[in-house]
Amino acid sequence: xxLHELNTFPGVTAEPDAATQQFVFNHTMLRVKNIEQSLDxxxxxxxxxxxxxRDFPDAQFSLYFxxxxxKAQIPxxxxxxxxxxxxxxxxxxxxxxHGTEHDADFAYHNGNTDPRGFGHIxxxxxxxxxxxxxxxxxxxxxxxxxxxxxxxxxAFIKDPDEYWVEIIQPNF
Amino acid sequence: xxLHELNTFPGVTAEPDAATQQFVFNHTMLRVKNIEQSLDxxxxxxxxxxxxxRDFPDAQFSLYFxxxxxKAQIPxxxxxxxxxxxxxxxxxxxxxxHGTEHDADFAYHNGNTDPRGFGHIxxxxxxxxxxxxxxxxxxxxxxxxxxxxxxxxxAFIKDPDEYWVEIIQPNF
Numbered sequence: 614x615x616l617h618e619l620n621t622f623p624g625v626t627a628e629p630d631a632a633t634q635q636f637v638f639n640h641t642m643l644r645v646k647n648i649e650q651s652l653d654x655x656x657x658x659x660x661x662x663x664x665x666x667r668d669f670p671d672a673q674f675s676l677y678f679x680x681x682x683x684k685a686q687i688p689x690x691x692x693x694x695x696x697x698x699x700x701x702x703x704x705x706x707x708x709x710x711h712g713t714e715h716d717a718d719f720a721y722h723n724g725n726t727d728p729r730g731f732g733h734i735x736x737x738x739x740x741x742x743x744x745x746x747x748x749x750x751x752x753x754x755x756x757x758x759x760x761x762x763x764x765x766x767x768a769f770i771k772d773p774d775e776y777w778v779e780i781i782q783p784n785f
Numbered sequence: 786x787x788l789h790e791l792n793t794f795p796g797v798t799a800e801p802d803a804a805t806q807q808f809v810f811n812h813t814m815l816r817v818k819n820i821e822q823s824l825d826x827x828x829x830x831x832x833x834x835x836x837x838x839r840d841f842p843d844a845q846f847s848l849y850f851x852x853x854x855x856k857a858q859i860p861x862x863x864x865x866x867x868x869x870x871x872x873x874x875x876x877x878x879x880x881x882x883h884g885t886e887h888d889a890d891f892a893y894h895n896g897n898t899d900p901r902g903f904g905h906i907x908x909x910x911x912x913x914x915x916x917x918x919x920x921x922x923x924x925x926x927x928x929x930x931x932x933x934x935x936x937x938x939x940a941f942i943k944d945p946d947e948y949w950v951e952i953i954q955p956n957f
Contacts, residue, residue: 616861625824638875664791783872
């Protein structure tokens with residue numbers, strides 16, 4: 614579909630209000646049961662960096678902010694890093710309610726069975742074949758391998774809470 | 786918390802595998818009931834641009850990809866735009882299962898009541914006071930106004946499916 618058709622689609626405001634000019638889609642928040650497992654998955658498997666942690670001891674939860682950027686881009690000054698990570702797109706916020714990791718029966722809902730809503734997050738990679746082979750080597754769980762189903766150009770892996778992470782390659 | 790502490794937190798891999806170097810946190814997918822209402826909200830209220838639509842008539846659903854960027858950044862060539870929007874962070878994917886908008890009883894689950902999981906997306910704005918006043922003028926529904934609760938520096942608005950959209954200001 615052409616850009617003209619997209620801009621004239623029902624509901625679409627083609628010329629955004631100037632007031633929205635510097636708006637940034639900053640982050641997506643997911644609740645996770647076991648923060649150590651989630652940090653391992655997002656940093657070791659997917660290459661995210663932990664760029665901020667905020668604790669709320671009274672309410673017994675902590676927030677973890679992760680960015681998938683070149684390490685050299687991350688400001689070392691704490692205040693500067695705080696402002697930076699609130700001003701860029703592509704941040705992942707993980708919420709950990711303390712203690713959930715000790716409850717064997719506790720599980721979050723990944724949105725893909727009833728009641729449905731949120732579907733997945735997606736990581737774009739330069740070489741999807743190589744990325745999927747590496748995920749296999751690392752023992753990552755797949756929801757859909759490249760060879761499964763009709764769409765051979767996308768895969769879905771699962772994070773420790775079974776949230777789906779789509780894997781795509783821009784020019785594939 | 787210092788960057789050193791963040792890098793040595795349990796679970797964190799401080800030096801990501803070189804294989805992840807060009808990985809990009811590309812998008813977040815949400816299912817929406819009424820696509821026209823959602824496109825109106827995300828383009829008119831928040832300033833997103835619709836950059837791609839993909840139809841799956843056999844399975845009766847369509848995908849809409851939105852980017853919150855300067856219009857000048859959007860490639861007009863369709864193939865170029867497709868590759869571009871799969872290579873940048875901060876894309877929002879809306880999935881519309883055809884016909885849900887005609888079912889009065891149909892509703893998606895926003896993740897913030899049981900069973901919980903996904904929490905919210907977040908848009909960063911240059912002036913949160915001005916942004917919230919504009920949302921009030923536009924009749925947007927709030928989950929939390931700036932003046933509500935303890936945290937006076939964040940607000941939450943609700944999209945047409947009642948997904949929460951956090952509003953923050955980087956230096957506030």
